[in-house]
Amino acid sequence: MTQLAHILAVPAIVLILGYLPIGRRRLAAFATSHDLTVTVPNGSLLIAYLARSARWRSTGAALGWVSGATFVLHGNAFFWGAAGYLLGALGAEFRTSVRLPPGPRRAELVQRRSKDYLSRAARWGPVIVLAIAAFEFWMPFRYPPEQDGWLTAAVLSVVTTAGAAALLWAGRWLIVRRPRPVVSPDVDRADEVIRMSSLQIIGGSALALMCLATSGMAFGYALEVPGLLGTVQTGLPYLMLLCALYAWFRVRVSR
């Protein structure tokens, strides 16, 4: 009974929160945090974006959590919930775009790059975590652990880290290359904010997953590593867990 409550309670809360209608207060909070003035044309665009993205993310998170807990997948329900959240966030982006207006079409002669929308942590975090994952993957080959199954655990973790990184870059590609016709200043600004918000959310959640997978790799086996390298090896998994929390609670929601 407790097991069933554990599996279903969190997804149920997540789904209820995700499917709540977007009220005036929620819209105002989003607009204020991005220094955006809500008007009639961009208000409907923002409400549609907030509702759609919340539904997709919460559905993904709930499905991920239930799958992880039910099938006892490698990792835990938190990890799979976050993975589902990331997939949901990516899914929502396929339906997000500003429609081309009828008649003459206008566009800006500016090259769009993901780095213009992302915070420094979201830009460089994945690169650093990939380097740490490579280091963690190399360590057991240099200092082979005594217990069996370390290679499977290492390969699984490094594949998960690389998979999260691939999803992150796919999301960036999708969002930055989405058409951006020039419609009116308020709609254009809302479109910029939507891109920025989506990129941060996908960037932060993917980075959190990468950190969790990398920490799992180091926790998976005990290595007898001498000297300073040993200290680094012991401390890295805890650092990665802290980084995962930072990525989820700061990078994902930063403006």
Added chain:
Amino acid sequence: MIVEVDPDGVAPPYEQLRTQIAAHIRSGELPVGERLPSIRQLARDLGLASGTVARAYRELETEGYIRGRVGHGTVVKGVPEVPERDERLVEAARVYARAVRELGVDLDTALAAVRRVL
């Protein structure tokens, strides 16, 4: 800096695009070395085929306005030499004259339209 393309206009979309980008470069709004959006990005934003934007870029490159390099994108090269500009001016005038004849408008109306746009 904004470009506008009217799919129902008299001039073909690639020509509208080429003219506007060249004008931005001549006026200095697009300085030398400025990076232009990729062909795909501009085509998506304007709802045009990639080939249309590619043709505009190709013509601008032939005229000496822009330079495309693999791995570096397309950048502004500068304003071409005067004789080349004169040739382009005559060519543009010919294209406009052809459109004026097709529309059947008189000279004064045609010149007034040019003055309004310039």
